[in-house]
Amino acid sequence: MFGMEAPRILVLSQGTKRESGRKVQLENVRAAKAIADVIRTCLGPKSMLKMLMNPMGSIVMTNDGNAILREITVQHPAAKTMIEISRTQDEEVGDGTTSVIILAGEFMAVAQPFLERNMHPTVIISAYRQALDDMTEFLKKDVALPIDLNNEQQILQVIQCCIGTKILGKTGEFACRLALDAVKTVYIDDNGRKEIDIKRYAKIEKVPGGVLEDSKVLKGVMFNKDVIHSKMRRRIEKPRILLLDCGLEYKKGESQTDIEMTKENDFTALLQIEEDYIQAVCADIIKFKPDLVVTEKGVSDLAQHFLAKANISVLRRLKKTDNNRLARACGATIVNRTDEIREEDIGLKAGLFEVQKIGDEYFSFIVECENPKACTILLRGPSKDILGEVERNLQDAMCVARNILLEPFIVPGGGAVEMAVGKLMSDKAKSFTGVTQSPYRAISRALEVIPRTLIQNCGGNTIRTLTELRAKHVTDEFKTWGIDGDTGAIVDMKTLDIWEPLAVKLQAYKTAIETAVILLRIDDIVSGSKKRETLEKEASSRANANAKPTEESQKEE
Structure with a gap:
């Protein structure tokens, strides 16, 4: 799989290659099925793990579909498209990355018999688009249940x-x-x-050490930083916090700046100008009496001296993202110039600033914030791999x-929602006439890939169990029945309390169908790149041609 070859492509002209027709569509189907087969065993509670080794030599063990596919390198363009949809699913809803790949692979697989019978891809695509509209409607109207957000x-x-x-x-x-x-x-x-x-x-924030139960959500933020001066306070209750986006250093000239000194006290005057500037900047800060100053830039030794003397603690070189989160948590406004500081820019919502040593590292905690709209999740665990x-x-x-x-809507898990939607689509397919009926019915059957995979992954009898489940879903009263991922038995999802958000299922169906439609519309793969061997031969022949006149001239001499 990992070495899946790109399709063989016909040469049209020098450097341009092309492959077209039914062969390309069938190649795309095979590529999609191959990608789906890679992570098929990663679905359900009895899923297997994949061990990934990246070029840097580090190892990741996971059953997360998106994390696995990110590390896979393929040459086939259709396989690359399949990998992209997992990333899309992860960015949109953050879950269902394995399901969407399995569904997309199955939707491509059920199109193969129609392509082999020379049915035009446009007809198949029309049926697929109709199926997507009906899936969305059935999910929202017939399957989804509201959830009480207060519960x-x-x-x-x-x-x-x-x-x-x-x-x-x-x-x-x-x-x-x-x-x-x-x-x-x-x-x-x-x-x-x-x-x-x-x-x-x-x-x-991942901090190795301790056990997982030591993890917690902080009512505030934390950073891997320590105060910059040993005399500064490391614990302040109800601190006044000032956030800066400017450095507390003397602004040096650019690389082309020249200074000519003609008198012996010119250098002393320059140093005095720098000191006066730093003193003025620190005076702008000190008059607002902050307890803690946090800046994204550097702080000079002289500024440290003035601020430590005024009993002000300082954190420097904080990331922009961390500063934004801190501003939201403590109610401060990030200031770009010290002479523009106002009283309302000072953050007053934080209850405690404290520097703690965890292991060999120092961490600054700004916590106990009043109604913070930002937070840090402190994760503890035995090793970096597990924490990842x-x-x-x-x-x-x-x-x-x-x-x-x-x-706030949920649908039953364990493949029950796929069986319920598939049954409703099968019923609607009976009202269709013409060639679109077969691809539409194939989509309704393709949805069964989720319960089938769940049965396979826990070692159940696939054919018998799926037939029994199909019989259950004939009547609407059993529409919440699905597969218990641990035992492979047929159970009511209401009894097991297994539910999934509606948004995840909607996004998975939309992404999988749209991907299948795009891949089925491709009837040409054209590449304008030459093979490496051809380029190397051309380069060596050019080098030989350049070398020959030199040899001849040497002989003449």
Whole structure:
């Protein structure tokens, strides 16, 4: 798989290659199936792990679809497209990255018989687009159930289901509560406009050591920084915080600056100018009496002296993203020039500033903030590898919590939703006439790949179990019945309390169908690049041609 060759391409002219027709479409189908087969075993609670080795030599063990596909290198353009959809799914909803690849691969696979029978791809695409519209409608109207956002236990149960297939799922409610607390911290409801930006305002800090249960969501932020002067305070209660985007250093000239000194006291005058400037900058800060100054740039030794003398603690060279998060947590405004500081720019919401030593590193905590809209999740664990996997799982859990808060609807898991939607589509297919009926019905059957894969991954009897499940879904009262991923048995998802956010399923279906449609529309692969061997031959022939006149001239001499 990893060495999957690009399709053989016909040469049109020098440096231009082309392959076209039915052969390209069938090659695309095979590439999509190959990518889906790579991560098919990563679905469900009994999923297998993949061990990934990157070029740098580090090893990652994970069953996260997006993390696996990021490390895979393929040559086939259709396979590259399949890898991209996993990234899209991860960026949009943060979950379902394995499901979307399996579905897209199956949607391509069911198109193969129609292509081999010379059915035109446009006809298949028309049926697929109709299927997508019907899937969306059935999900929203017939399958999805509303969830009470005030019922925290139910939300935790949904998050638990979504990360139950991962390493973090073994820690139970603890990890789910971490994710929910972080998302609720950064949740903003501004007159009906909801915003949950977990990428910018919910930072995960991994600190090796301790056990996973020592992890917590801080009501504030933390950084891997220490105060810059030994005499500065390392613990301040209810600090006044000033955030700067400018350096507390003397501005030097650019590289072309020349200074000519003609008198012996000229250098002393220059030093005095620098000292006066630093003193004026520090005076602008000191008159507002902050307890803590945080800047994104550097702080000179002279500025350290003046600020330490005024009993002000300083953190320097903070990242822009960290400074933005701190501003949101403590209610401060980032100031670009010291002479523009106002009283309202000072942050007063923080309850405690403290520097702690964890292991060999110093960390600055600005916590106990009043209604912070930004937070830091402190992750503890035995090793960096485990912490890396826990971070990936926690990101998925936070995305699930965000999806539920933004769109409070859920659907049954365990393949039940695919069986229910597939049954509704099969019923509707009977009303179709013409050639589009067959591809439409094929899509309804292709959805069964999710429950089938769940059965296979836990070692169940695939054919018998799937037939029984199909029989259950004949009547609407059994539409929440699916596969227990641990045993392979048919159970009611209401009994097991296994649910998934509606947003994840909608995005997975849309992305998978759209990808299948795009790949089926391709009937030509044209490459304007030459093979490396050809380029090397041309380069060597040019070098030989240049060398011959020199040899002849030497003989003449």
